Amino acid sequence: MxxxxxxxxxxxxxxxxxxxxxxxxxxxxxxxxxxxxFFVPFVLFTLVPxxxxxxxxxxxxxxxGGTFGRKTTVxxxxxxxxxxxxxxxxxxxxxxxxxxxLVQIPVMLxxxxxxxxxxxxxxxxxxxxxxxxxxxxxxxxxVIAALMWAFLYDPRLSPIVDLLDKAGSAPDFLGSxxxxxxxxxxxxWTYTGYNMLIIYAALQAVPSDIYEAARMDGASEATIAxxxxxxxxxxxxxxxxxFSIIGTLQLFTEPQVLRSISTSVTSTYTPNLAAYSLASANxxxxxxxxxxxxxxxxxxxxxxxxxLTGRKAES
Amino acid sequence: MSLLTDTAGAHAPRQxxxxxxxxxxxxxxxxxxxxxxxxxxxxxxxLPVFWLIVAATKSQGDLVDSFGLWFSDFQLFDNLRxxxxxxxxxxxxxxxxxxxxxxAGAAVGTLLSAxxxxxxAKYRFRGREFLFSVVLGGVLVPATALALPLFxxxxxxxxxxxxxxxxxxxxxxxxxxxxxxxxxxxxxxxELLEAARIDGAGELxxxxxxxxxxxxxxxxxxxxxxxxxIWNNFLLPLVMLQDDRLYPVTLGLFTWQSQVSRDPSLQIxxxxxxxxxxxxxxxxxxxxxxxxxxxxxxxxxKS
Numbered sequence: 001m002x003x004x005x006x007x008x009x010x011x012x013x014x015x016x017x018x019x020x021x022x023x024x025x026x027x028x029x030x031x032x033x034x035x036x037x038f039f040v041p042f043v044l045f046t047l048v049p050x051x052x053x054x055x056x057x058x059x060x061x062x063x064x065g066g067t068f069g070r071k072t073t074v075x076x077x078x079x080x081x082x083x084x085x086x087x088x089x090x091x092x093x094x095x096x097x098x099x100x101x102l103v104q105i106p107v108m109l110x111x112x113x114x115x116x117x118x119x120x121x122x123x124x125x126x127x128x129x130x131x132x133x134x135x136x137x138x139x140x141x142x143v144i145a146a147l148m149w150a151f152l153y154d155p156r157l158s159p160i161v162d163l164l165d166k167a168g169s170a171p172d173f174l175g176s177x178x179x180x181x182x183x184x185x186x187x188x189w190t191y192t193g194y195n196m197l198i199i200y201a202a203l204q205a206v207p208s209d210i211y212e213a214a215r216m217d218g219a220s221e222a223t224i225a226x227x228x229x230x231x232x233x234x235x236x237x238x239x240x241x242x243f244s245i246i247g248t249l250q251l252f253t254e255p256q257v258l259r260s261i262s263t264s265v266t267s268t269y270t271p272n273l274a275a276y277s278l279a280s281a282n283x284x285x286x287x288x289x290x291x292x293x294x295x296x297x298x299x300x301x302x303x304x305x306x307x308l309t310g311r312k313a314e315s
Numbered sequence: 316m317s318l319l320t321d322t323a324g325a326h327a328p329r330q331x332x333x334x335x336x337x338x339x340x341x342x343x344x345x346x347x348x349x350x351x352x353x354x355x356x357x358x359x360x361x362l363p364v365f366w367l368i369v370a371a372t373k374s375q376g377d378l379v380d381s382f383g384l385w386f387s388d389f390q391l392f393d394n395l396r397x398x399x400x401x402x403x404x405x406x407x408x409x410x411x412x413x414x415x416x417x418x419a420g421a422a423v424g425t426l427l428s429a430x431x432x433x434x435x436a437k438y439r440f441r442g443r444e445f446l447f448s449v450v451l452g453g454v455l456v457p458a459t460a461l462a463l464p465l466f467x468x469x470x471x472x473x474x475x476x477x478x479x480x481x482x483x484x485x486x487x488x489x490x491x492x493x494x495x496x497x498x499x500x501x502x503x504x505x506e507l508l509e510a511a512r513i514d515g516a517g518e519l520x521x522x523x524x525x526x527x528x529x530x531x532x533x534x535x536x537x538x539x540x541x542x543x544x545i546w547n548n549f550l551l552p553l554v555m556l557q558d559d560r561l562y563p564v565t566l567g568l569f570t571w572q573s574q575v576s577r578d579p580s581l582q583i584x585x586x587x588x589x590x591x592x593x594x595x596x597x598x599x600x601x602x603x604x605x606x607x608x609x610x611x612x613x614x615x616x617k618s
Contacts, residue, residue: 025613030518035446038427038492045484046453049464055583056467102446115356116378123349134355136364139596141547144589147572149369159383193360223344250459253549257433260573268615272459291460298457304347 050295057081057289080289082086089268090290094297096180097270101248104184111188112195113233117225119196120203146257149186150174156263176264183254191247195240197266202236203229204286211262238309242302249298252276325377327549345463353450371590375583378588394587401584408560409567415478415548416563420485421542428488432495449497453489462550469555475583480555481563485545498533499526535603546596565590 034313061077084090119131137145153173155161164170173182206229214224252272259265259273269276271294278287328490366383372391373381381387435447465484469475503526511521527534552566559567588605 026442031438031440031443031520032432032521034430034438037485038431039446039481041427042450042453043488044488045465046456049468050456051459051506052468053464056464078477111356113391115353118349118353121349122544123345124353125346125350126353130353130357133360135600139543139600140364140593141549141596143547143549143569144592145363146365147568147585150572152363152366157379157383162382180604189360189363206405229361246455250457252459254548256549257572258568261571272550274464275545276554279466279554281617284463284467286462291463295460296456298460299455302455 005169014188016149023168032267053288053291056285057292059285061229061283061285076285077102077310080286083286084293089266090271090274093268093271093274097248097251100180100184101245103181105241105244105248107184108188109195109237111243112192112199113151113230113237114242115192115196116203116233117197117229119200121221121225123221131197134196136193137188137190138194140190143257145190145256146186149182149256150261151199153182166194174258174262174264179258181263186254187247187251191244195244199238200232202233206232227281234309239304241309242305245301246298249294249301329547366458367586367590370583371587372584375580378583379588391587394583395591397580398587398591400585401581402559405559405567406564406588409564410592410595411559411590413563413565416485416548417483417542417546418483420545421538424486424488424541426489427486427537428491428537429495429499429527429530429534430522431492432497433499433503433522434532435492436496436499437505437526438506441508443562450489450492453487454493456555459550462554465551466554475555476557476561478561481548481561483553484551485548488537488541488544491541494537495530498530502533514582539599539603540598543596568592 040277057080058075058077059073060079062072062074115130119127139274140148152158155172155174156169161170161173171178173179191226206307210228211224215226219227250272251270255265255269255273256276259267259269265273267277271290275290275294276286277291362384369384369386371394372386372389374388374390374393376391379388386458390611431450435443435450461484465480466475469477470482474480507525507529508521516524547565548563549565549569552563553569554559555569556562556566559570562570568585568588571588573582575585576580
């Protein structure tokens with residue numbers, strides 16, 4: 001998951017105060033000088049690859065004269081997309097991450113919200129310690145987080161499975177029926193504190209006299225949290241939601257690591273794993289078509305989510 | 316504001332105002348309940364880390380046989396020696412590679428983002444909003460969707476399996492530009508820029524001696540988060556690199572982990588290696604935390 005965005009609570013860029021005009025005359029070169037160093041690599045390593053993936057996805061490798069014939073690359077239009085959209089395993093992987101997201105994202109964000117509200121309230125103690133404790137998992141790379149949890153799921157090594165067994169019976173965390181939720185746990189563990197911090201930072205920006213006024217009027221802490229803080233947090237929650245959606249569709253590291261110790265994770269477990277497997281098999285065109293499809297799905301879902309939550313906010 | 320009046324009117328029985336002021340007078344029960352919940356979650360967050368620390372001190376045999384959440388024979392130093400000796404000492408280069416990819420990549424990336432964000436916030440020119448929309452679009456492009464086409468492009472110029480194939484794509488941070496623009500708009504006053512211009516300072520000098528300093532808390536935030544993102548990046552090096560001397564530590568540990576069935580001693584080594592690899596990130600966070608907290612707060616303020 002790459003979701004690096006932080007401080008997502010900041011107001012939308014469109015509202016940035018317009019710069020004063022007088023800078024026009026002799027300073028025309030200045031913005032160019034400041035922008036080029038970013039835009040050259042941005043074009044080379046982001047825009048060009050996106051375009052290249054699209055171009056690649058329109059091609060197809062054919063062998064003329066049987067399986068051992070000469071390889072030629074031909075233009076195939078949208079054939080690869082037909083292939084991808086008709087691929088039951090790929091569609092299965094998409095369905096899997098959608099189910100995953102529908103459960104994991106609300107659980108994670110609700111937990112992050114509750115933690116942020118508690119740490120911002122007057123009832124909690126030791127807040128500094130908790131804030132740091134919750135943020136620790138975010139500092140641990142996904143590979144290592146998955147590796148650690150793999151051990152904690154493994155019945156031969158895990159103290160947790162031991163304890164659960166003594167208490168009754170432990171579920172088979174690495175079995176195929178549990179695997180998706182085992183991955184969900186790793187993701188929740190890693191990103192809850194991160195999301196909490198974004199929400200918490202947004203709360204810090206609220207002037208405290210609003211709360212004072214509410215308290216004067218006799219509002220309880222719970223009422224303040226629910227009726228004042230949560231509405232204020234809406235933009236922060238929407239943005240953490242969007243970034244979680246992007247992250248979920250990109251799920252790769254955790255399943256890939258767990259794949260090395262469990263057969264429950266197939267080579268097409270998530271859309272990204274499916275694309276990676278295809279590319280490993282040198283089928284670049286179809287892999288590219290998958291990547292493009294996935295990127296489009298990401299756009300559609302994030303914008304859909306933005307629209308949906310935006311409309312609710314208006315009514 | 317209607318929310319406020321709502322709250323006051325509809326949901327405010329008078330008598331609760333007694334407990335209103337704050338802290339000390341909250342009911343003991345709610346303090347216990349809230350703190351109890353926070354403790355439970357803290358245990359969930361910290362237990363795996365504690366387990367890792369304990370595991371790294373054990374021998375391979377004890378890892379399997381002894382109770383996982385407590386120490387047995389203390390073997391940490393033997394494990395460390397073995398870790399740095401394994402495969403002709405490949406672990407140390409992995410660690411240094413990660414530091415270089417993440418440290419230098421985030422430093423360069425932060426500077427480029429700051430310059431671009433500053434230009435987008437403080438200069439008016441044609442196409443400004445268009446450029447900014449393109450950058451925002453870049454934020455939404457899934458990094459994993461870029462890895463494969465990047466591999467193919469680098470293959471075209473015969474540059475896969477090099478340091479640059481992992482480093483160069485890492486310096487691009489559209490999100491850093493987005494943040495920089497907001498921070499620059501909020502923390503670099505136009506009056507100050509005008510004053511500097513009137514005093515005859517050039518645009519470059521104004522930026523490097525003045526604006527950059529005003530933006531520095533924001534830049535620490537951007538640096539830190541880009542550092543974490545690059546440090547955690549897994550797919551790009553996995554796709555690009557074959558030479559294990561170029562691996563970042565995450566990829567190295569992953570390859571060890573997937574060879575455990577052939578060489579069981581790799582199990583304890585990948586655990587010890589995981590623990591060691593987390594140390595630099597923890598130090599970075601601790602050293603920079605006072606700065607990035609300031610940046611985070613600034614980012615959350617509505618401009």
